[in-house]
Amino acid sequence: MIESLTPLLASALGAAIPLVLAGLGELIAERAGVLNLGLEGMMLLGALASFMTVANGGGLFEAVTLGMAAGLLASLVFGFVTITLQANQVAAGLSLTILGSGLSAFLGRSYVGIGAPSSFAPLPIPLLKDIPLLGPSLFSFDLLGYTALIALVAVTWFLSRSRAGLTLKAVGESPVVARSLGLPVTRVRYMAVAFGGLMSGLAGAYYSVAQFKMWQEGLTSGNGWIALALVVFATWRPLRVAVGALLFGSVTALGLYFQAIGMHVSTFALASLPYIATVIVLVIISSDQETVRRHAPAWLGKPFYDDS
Amino acid sequence: MIRFRLVPRVAPSQKMLVYAPLLAVVLTLVVGLTIFAALGQNPLHAFRAFFLDPVSNANGISELLMKASPLCLIALGLAIGYRANIWNIGAEGQMYLGGIFASGLAIHYNDAGGPWLLPTMMLAGAVGGALWASITALCRAQFHANEILVSLMLTYVADLLVKFLVYGPWQDPMANNFPISISFGDDALFAPLASYGWALWEGTRINTSVFITLIAIPLAWFFMDRSFAGFQLSVAGVAPGAARYAGYREKRMVWLALIISGVAAGLAGVTEVAGPLGQLNDRWTPGYGFTAIIVATLGRLHAVGIVIASLLMALLYLGGEAVQVTMQLPKAVSQVFQGLLLLFLLGCDVLVNYRVIMIRPLGVAPAPTPPAPAPAAVST
Numbered sequence: 175m176i177e178s179l180t181p182l183l184a185s186a187l188g189a190a191i192p193l194v195l196a197g198l199g200e201l202i203a204e205r206a207g208v209l210n211l212g213l214e215g216m217m218l219l220g221a222l223a224s225f226m227t228v229a230n231g232g233g234l235f236e237a238v239t240l241g242m243a244a245g246l247l248a249s250l251v252f253g254f255v256t257i258t259l260q261a262n263q264v265a266a267g268l269s270l271t272i273l274g275s276g277l278s279a280f281l282g283r284s285y286v287g288i289g290a291p292s293s294f295a296p297l298p299i300p301l302l303k304d305i306p307l308l309g310p311s312l313f314s315f316d317l318l319g320y321t322a323l324i325a326l327v328a329v330t331w332f333l334s335r336s337r338a339g340l341t342l343k344a345v346g347e348s349p350v351v352a353r354s355l356g357l358p359v360t361r362v363r364y365m366a367v368a369f370g371g372l373m374s375g376l377a378g379a380y381y382s383v384a385q386f387k388m389w390q391e392g393l394t395s396g397n398g399w400i401a402l403a404l405v406v407f408a409t410w411r412p413l414r415v416a417v418g419a420l421l422f423g424s425v426t427a428l429g430l431y432f433q434a435i436g437m438h439v440s441t442f443a444l445a446s447l448p449y450i451a452t453v454i455v456l457v458i459i460s461s462d463q464e465t466v467r468r469h470a471p472a473w474l475g476k477p478f479y480d481d482s
Numbered sequence: 483m484i485r486f487r488l489v490p491r492v493a494p495s496q497k498m499l500v501y502a503p504l505l506a507v508v509l510t511l512v513v514g515l516t517i518f519a520a521l522g523q524n525p526l527h528a529f530r531a532f533f534l535d536p537v538s539n540a541n542g543i544s545e546l547l548m549k550a551s552p553l554c555l556i557a558l559g560l561a562i563g564y565r566a567n568i569w570n571i572g573a574e575g576q577m578y579l580g581g582i583f584a585s586g587l588a589i590h591y592n593d594a595g596g597p598w599l600l601p602t603m604m605l606a607g608a609v610g611g612a613l614w615a616s617i618t619a620l621c622r623a624q625f626h627a628n629e630i631l632v633s634l635m636l637t638y639v640a641d642l643l644v645k646f647l648v649y650g651p652w653q654d655p656m657a658n659n660f661p662i663s664i665s666f667g668d669d670a671l672f673a674p675l676a677s678y679g680w681a682l683w684e685g686t687r688i689n690t691s692v693f694i695t696l697i698a699i700p701l702a703w704f705f706m707d708r709s710f711a712g713f714q715l716s717v718a719g720v721a722p723g724a725a726r727y728a729g730y731r732e733k734r735m736v737w738l739a740l741i742i743s744g745v746a747a748g749l750a751g752v753t754e755v756a757g758p759l760g761q762l763n764d765r766w767t768p769g770y771g772f773t774a775i776i777v778a779t780l781g782r783l784h785a786v787g788i789v790i791a792s793l794l795m796a797l798l799y800l801g802g803e804a805v806q807v808t809m810q811l812p813k814a815v816s817q818v819f820q821g822l823l824l825l826f827l828l829g830c831d832v833l834v835n836y837r838v839i840m841i842r843p844l845g846v847a848p849a850p851t852p853p854a855p856a857p858a859a860v861s862t
Contacts, residue, residue, distance in 0.1 A: 211630065215821075251825070260488070260836070261828035264569055264630065265779055269828065272772060273821025279814035391814070396638050403631045442646035449635040453621065460627040479490065 182431050187319070188385060190416075190423030192217075192377040192394075194322045196401035197408070197415040198329045199373025204405055205333065206366030207346040207473035211267025212252050213374050214398030215274020220245040220378025222278040225389040228290050238318070238379045245375020246368055248274060253367040257360060260477040271398070279391040286390050294318055294384040318380045325373070329412045342366060346471035349478040360480050374398065396449065403452045407459050409469040418455070425451045484843075488836040498834040503780060505833075506826035507794075513826075514819050523809060531808050532801035544686035546796050548758060551695040552577075552750035554792035556774035558702035559746025561783040563739030565706065566715035567722070570740055572618060572633025573747040574771025575640035576611040580751025582644060583610030585663060585762035588670035588755070589652055595669030603670060604694075604752050611748015612741050614640060619740035623733040629740070637771070648764050661764040672757050691753035698746065703785035705742075715739060747771060768799060769817070776824045795820065 196213055203210050210216075224241035228234065252270050255261045298314035315323070333339040342362055344352040349359045381393050400422060408414030429444035460466060511529075518528040536542050556573050563570050570576075584603035591599055617636060621627040648661040656664075672689035706712045718725040718735055726732070750770060759766050777795050781787030802816025832838075 255825060255829045259829045259832040261831060265775075266825065266828050268571065268775060269821050269824035272776070272817060273825060276814045276817025276819075276821050280812050280818050283812045283814070396634075399631060399634050403628075403635070406628060406631070440646055440650070442642040442649070446639045446642045449638040452635045453617075453627070453632050456627040456631055457621050457625045460621075461625040463626050466626070479488070 182427050184314075185430055186420065186423035186427035187315070188423070189426040190419040191315070191319050191322045192380040192385070192397060193401050193404060193419035193422060194326060194416050195318075195380065196374045196377035196398060197404040197419060198322075198325050198412060199370035199377075200402060201405050201408070201410060201412060201415055202329065202342070202373075203366045203370035204474055205346045205410060205471055206342050206363050207349060207471050207476065207478070208253075208256065208363055208367050208370075209263045209267065209475040210249065210252055210270070210367060210370055211264060211402065212248065212270025212274065213267075213370075213402055214394060214396065215271035215278075216245045216248045216371055216374040217378035217381070217394045217398045218274045218278040218392070219248050220375030221382040221393050222282045222285070222378075222389060223375070224379035225285055225290060225382035226282070228292050228383055229285055229288060229389075231291070234292055234294060234383060237383050238376065241379030241382075242372045242375035245371040245373070245378065247371070249367050249371020249374075250364075252371075253364050256477065257363050257367070260479060263475050263477070275392060282389050282391070288388070290383050290387040292383075293387045316384055318376070318384050321376070326412060326416050333412060343471070346473055349473055349480075353480065359478060363478070374401075377401070400448060400452055403456055406466070407455050409459065409465060410471065411469065421455075422448055422451060485841045487839045487841055488832065489839050490836055491834075494834050499782065502830040502833050503782075503827055506780075506823060506830045509826045509830070510819060510823040513822055517818070521811070523811075528805065528809065531805050533797060535808075536800040536804040537797065540682060540684075541686050542800065544683060544688035546793065546800055547688055547692055549799050550792040550796035551692045552753055552770050553774050553777050553795055554789055555695045555698050555750045555753075556743075556747045556771060557777035557781065557788045557792060558698055558785060559743035560774055561778040561781070561785075561788060562702065562706060562712070562715060562742050564719075564778055565712075565783050566718040566735055566739055568622075568736055568739040569630045570615065570618065570633050570743045571630055571775055572615070572635075572637045572640075572771070573743060573774055574767065574769065575633070575637030576614045576744045576747035577751040577754075577767060577771045578637075578640040578644050579610035579614040580607035580748025581610075581755040581762060581766065582640075582647065582751075583607050583748070584670075584752040585647075585652065585666075585755050588666040589663055589762075591670075592664060592667050595667050597669065599669040600672065600756065603756060604749060607748045607752030608745045609748070611746070611751060612744040615740040615744025615747070616737070619737045622740075623736040629736075644762070644766075645764050648762055652762060654761075663762040665761050666756065670756055671760055672753065687758055689757055691757050694749055694753060699785055699789060702788075706783075706785060711738060747774075768813075773799075773820055776820050779824060780827055798823075 196217060200210060200213055220241040223244035224237040227237035227240045232240075248270060252266055255266045256263045294316035296314040296316050297320070303314050333343065341352070341357055344355070344357060345359050345362045353359050378394065382389055386393065404415050404418040404422070407418040425447050429447050432439050432444060433441065515525040515529060519525045537546055556577065560570060560573055583606040587599065587603045587606055614636060615633070618629050618633040621632045622629040645661065648663055652663045653659075654662055654664045672691040674687060674689045675683040676686060706716075714725065714730045715735055715738070717728070718730060718732070754766060754770075755762055773795050777788055777791045780794070781789070781791035798816045798819045802813050802819070805811045805815060806813050
């Protein structure tokens with residue numbers, strides 16, 4: 175019983191990593207007041223770009239770079255439409271998801287059904303990995319897992335301790351005031367959206383070259399949307415994104431666990447657990463409107479016309 | 483270097499409301515055909531294969547209407563909510579539930595049907611869609627949960643529910659483990675128009691389900707543009723503060739918007755399973771619920787606009803299927819076109835509220851007249 179907890183924990187962490195990556199990216203974008211619902215689309219493009227790279231003989235570093243570049247490119251298109259052209263962010267984000275799903279399915283059709291020739295392997299930390307129970311799961315991430323940890327620390331520091339983080343938050347709270355203080359609102363918003371794109375590209379790469387080691391249409395299976403929900407769940411605070419991601423990772427892992435111990439639960443019911451959990455968690459968090467209102471960036475989702 | 487600036491218009495340009503979608507269509511075509519060219523296809527040939535050949539005969543027109551009909555129906559329902567900034571993006575899931583409820587009846591009464599079966603299925607489908615949407619309504623109205631995320635999550639659950647049914651209890655025992663239900667009997671199917679001796683539609687699949695949409699169009703128009711409830715929803719969308727001040731009850735509007743769009747999507751689900759499919763299977767919709775979001779936006783949340791937009795989107799689906807056969811291109815190409823079109827439309831819409839002004843740097847090439855507006859935006 176106890177020894178079966180190690181793989182359980184490992185699969186929970188594995189499912190949490192991409193959610194942390196994408197969630198942190200979206201969190202930064204939203205703190206600058208830009209709601210990008212295109213996460214799923216950017217992740218799919220990133221996943222495909224990475225997979226195409228390794229499938230064509232490229233290295234892993236190259237794959238991750240190209241995956242992030244794909245996410246970046248998609249996010250800049252979104253940024254141009256919403257920040258420069260003032261379009262509705264909800265609709266633009268949806269169209270980015272539709273375009274990303276379509277484009278990745280279209281361009282990736284000849285890559286379906288082949289395994290990734292190279293993929294990320296776990297890099298256990300010496301000594302720590304030998305701690306019973308926790309060691310093998312907590313201290314043997316692959317490189318992208320460690321990146322997620324570093325990103326978590328970096329984003330937390332950036333938002334709470336750096337001047338640039340303060341600027342970002344000011345832009346998300348009130349671009350009007352930020353502008354009158356001489357802050358480059360438009361540039362900050364673009365950079366925040368671009369960061370979101372880079373991070374979702376990375377999250378996508380995690381699916382195709384680290385976790386599943388393959389490409390198929392809709393590989394990310396709605397996890398981009400779960401990452402979006404995580405940001406609300408976290409009430410826009412980075413550490414809570416990680417907590418939430420772990421929670422969702424555990425729900426996913428629990429499904430696999432039930433199956434492994436031979437419980438007779440429909441696989442479809444188990445597969446629906448993360449989605450149902452998302453709804454329940456959203457309901458619980460949102461019912462406390464006071465907290466949500468206090469933490470949500472005041473300008474979230476609204477366009478800002480810079481008349482300078 | 484020449485730079486461009488946006489200058490807000492005093493009032494939205496009525497001309498641009500019409501021209502922006504046209505411009506978006508043109509831009510989509512240009513980019514789309516460039517993609518074809520990049521894939522080594524002759525763009526003109528591709529254009530004909532994609533947009534003209536599929537609708538060059540009665541059968542093509544029938545297929546076009548069969549696809550436009552559910553799209554239009556769902557989009558009409560969605561538009562009602564979107565006007566109030568209630569973003570139901572889970573119509574796909576609500577459509578699944580409509581299909582499931584209707585299929586349940588069709589399968590259960592397979593041997594004991596009658597003329598009552600199809601109307602009952604329609605009713606059940608509408609209820610199924612509404613019930614699924616009401617979960618979202620409950621989460622949003624009572625607990626302030628974001629309806630975008632909730633409705634989308636429920637779509638994934640609905641998809642798994644369909645899979646559970648067709649891989650499990652509703653699987654056709656004769657289907658060699660294929661995830662399909664039994665084929666419905668005639669009592670559970672919409673009759674083809676051809677069966678009424680309509681010579682024009684001889685040999686085509688178009689059926690009586692299109693009348694549901696034909697009835698829904700004026701109803702939706704009346705509700706959106708002539709009824710008090712529709713007015714309240716519009717006010718809530720444009721000026722939430724004013725709506726609150728006027729005492730419009732937000733919860734009621736959330737419920738109303740979601741139930742209406744759920745009913746519409748559920749009915750669309752019935753028209754699919756009891757129409758072209760005649761059974762329930764695990765991948766029975768080409769994403770109508772999501773495409774309808776584009777249809778509603780492209781149609782400017784207006785009944786007439788939605789009718790036109792649904793025909794255009796249906797053409798994109800048909801074209802996608804056609805080039806899949808004739809040019810061995812994947813079906814996802816229609817999704818690419820759809821995404822591009824929506825993105826271009828949102829971008830072009832800047833011209834409705836802003837004028838684009840070209841700024842020349844001072845001292846370089848003096849402009850003959852003061853800063854000339856970009857040609858596309860001259861007329862206000």
